[in-house]
Amino acid sequence: MKKKFFFKRVAIYLGMMLLPMTLLFTAFCVLNLRTIDRDLKRQGRQTVDAVDVNFDLVLSNVLYQNDLLTSTTRMNLSLKRILSQSEMAYGDAVNIDSLLAILRSIKDSHEYVESIYLYTDGAARYFSSDKGIHTIDDSADSSWLDVYREIAKDSSSYIAPREISLGADQVIPVLSIYKRLLLQKGCIVVNIDVAKLEEILAKQISGHEETIYLVNRDGDVLAEQSVGSGGNGDRKYFARLKEQYGEGWQEYLKGMDGTWVRTQNGTCLLSVGSYDAMEVYYVSAISSKARTESIFAMLQSFLAFLVLDLCVVVFLAYLTTKRSFDQISYMISVFNEAEKGLPVAKPENSNRDEYDVIMNNIIYLFLNTNHLNAQLKENEYKREHAEMMALQLQINPHFLFNTLQTVDMEVRKQGASPEEVSTIIRCVSDILKYALSDPGEPVTVEEEIQYLKKYAAIQKFRFGDQFIIYYEVDDEVMDAAVFRLFLQPLVENSLLHGIRGSKQKGYVKVSIQKRGERLRCCVMDTGTGMTREEKAGLESRFSSDETGGIGLANLYRRLVLRYGEESALRVWSKKGMGTAVSFYIPCEKMKV
Structure with missing residues (x-):
């Protein structure tokens, strides 16, 4: 408890x-x-700005030196002759050695540069920082040329992702930066190692759950680096943007700067920057998990x-x-002492707070009034018990008088056989024993039905075949405890006031059934019935002190005293069709 x-x-x-x-x-x-979103936007902008600075340094250093290299007229002429013919003069060889040394120095000073190619349009060969002159048809890496040939003529530079084969099924992903030559038709191709570029990008990411993307003008992801669980799921997002918005997708992407968008990998906050010279876009995507983590911390x-x-x-x-x-x-x-009859002293004033004061005084007042209430209840119980016994004793002689009257009428009949008289006397004897027993002692439903059947047998001698009585009683209620003669007044009323006045054979049905937690008792007949006025008059006599009859009024009073108002008699009747009288008994009050 x-x-x-x-x-x-x-x-x-x-x-x-x-x-x-x-x-x-x-x-x-x-x-x-709001503060978290503002901080995440600032974080994304810092990452984009840092990437912009570092990527600009990567491209500017390489392309600036290449511009210086290819802007020399003598060097360009030597390069053109070398790439267009197989033989070269001594001076060309010297220039080529110088060019190779310069390219290798550029590569060695910038660890992210994987290789550098020089090419003039229409030539069958190209110049490489690795081994010098290569024949295009025999070269292991020729895909760069396919990309170059697809670049628009009016475009001076372009970046494309591709792979370089190193042999033995080993490839390396690179970013190929194409820059047209200044003094002749051709291009410089600077191949940047994507892995090393992504290492540079990783150092620029300023927060957790953030991914940085380098995207070219065609929506291709050139490089990607992430911290946390973001990453590959968003690579196709930019291609879908181009497919959806066409040539204006870059402007749409820039317009998404500082907003939350839904991608294949989830919701993320975009921050966008651009390198206009190469039409490269830096996109920082901060996953909503970063915001969730902040909320989780809270x-x-x-x-x-x-x-x-x-x-x-x-x-x-x-x-x-x-x-x-x-x-x-x-x-x-205190209550135990009060029950034992011990005097209850008023509680001491050693109370800790108002609660104790109130409770102690309530207890004291309650116990002082409880004795008076108990006496009143005891007197009330005695009065109701005495009234119950009086009612029970009242119905016994009434019941016996009517029964004996039936016997007298049957004996007076001409032609009554000794067997019939003997049967009546035997039934009367059993009923006398049942009716005159201790009225305060409960009986079972089964006992009440047995003696009700004997009463009906006596009435058969009086009414003959004028009525048929049958019983509908649940087996499970046969052992339920009830007071004596709680059905006989209803059957008697049906016979005397219903069936007797009818000119045809009548039926009386005694029904006792369990309905939930209550026992429903009902006696129905097909007798003369009552009008509404007659029914109202009968019901008014139930509770009236000046009643002209004993049977139903007595039963009504006994039911109310024993089980309460909810067990009072209920009457249904229609003139010429019959009457039904019922009442309910709580199952909890039917224990022997």
Whole structure:
């Protein structure tokens, strides 16, 4: 019992404390979400700016030196002759050695540069920083030329992702930066190692759950680096943008700067920058998980406070429960003394608070009035019991008088056989024994039905074949305890006031069935019935002190005294069709 009230108090106190805490935490989260979004936007912008600076340095250093290299007229002429013919002069060889040395120095000074190619339009060969002159048809890497040939004539530069074969099924992903030569038709191709470029990008990411993308003008992802669980799922997002918005997709992408968008990999915050000279876009995508983690951190603080509150709640619930049960123990001890007849002293004034003062005085006043109330209830019970016994004793002679009257009428009949008289006398004898027994002793439904059948047998001698009586009683209620003669007045009323006045054979049905937690008792007949006025007059006589009859009024009073107003008689009747009288008995009051 203590545990039940303890846990109930814990639930109540926790609800009282949890509700304001939850409202406060919700308001705090709403306000803090704005701060989180503002911080994430600043984080994305910092990453994009840092990538812009570093990518500009990567391209500017390489392309600036290449511009210086290819702007030399003598060097360009030597390059053209070398790439267009197989033989070269001594001066060309010297220039080529110088060019190869310069390209290798550029590659060695920039670790992210994988190789550099020089090519003039229409030539069958190209110049490489690795081994010098290569024949295109025999070269292991020729895909760069296919990309170059597809570049628009009016485009001075272009970046494309591709792969370089290193042999033995080993390939390396690169970004090929195409830059047209200044003094002749051709191009410089600078191949940047994507892995090393992504290492540079990784150093620029300023937050967790963030991915940086380098995207060219065709929507191809040139490089990608992420921290946390973001990444590959968004690579196709930019291609879908181009497919959806066509040539204006870059402007749409720039317009998405600083907004949350839904991608294949989830919701993320975009920050967009661009390198206009190469039409390369830097896109920082911060996953919504970063915001979730911030909220989760706040939730952890909330849970910590919640655990602390729970400890306080448990402590308070324990104190109040202990105090309440101490008070209850005191009350029980006082009540026990009062039941034993011991005098109850007024509680001392050693009270801890107003609660004790109120409870102690209530107990004192209650116990002083309880004795008077108990006496009143005892007198009321005695009065009702005496009335019940009087009613029971009243119906016995009434029942016997009517029964004996039936016997007298049957004996007076001409032609009554000794066997019939003997049967009547035997039934009367059994009924006398049943009716004159202790009226306060309960009987079972089965016993009441048995003696009701004997009463009906006597009435058969009086009415002959004028009526048929049958019984519909549930087997499970046969052992239920009831008071004596609770059905006989109803059957008697049906025979005397219903069937006797009818000119045709009548039927009487006695029904006792269990309906939920109540026992429904009903006696129906197909007799003369009553009008509404007659029915109303009968019901008014039930509760009237000046009743002209004994049977139904007596039964009505006994039912109300024994089982309460909800067990009062209920009458249904229609003139010329019959009457039904029923009542209910609570199952809890039918125990022997």
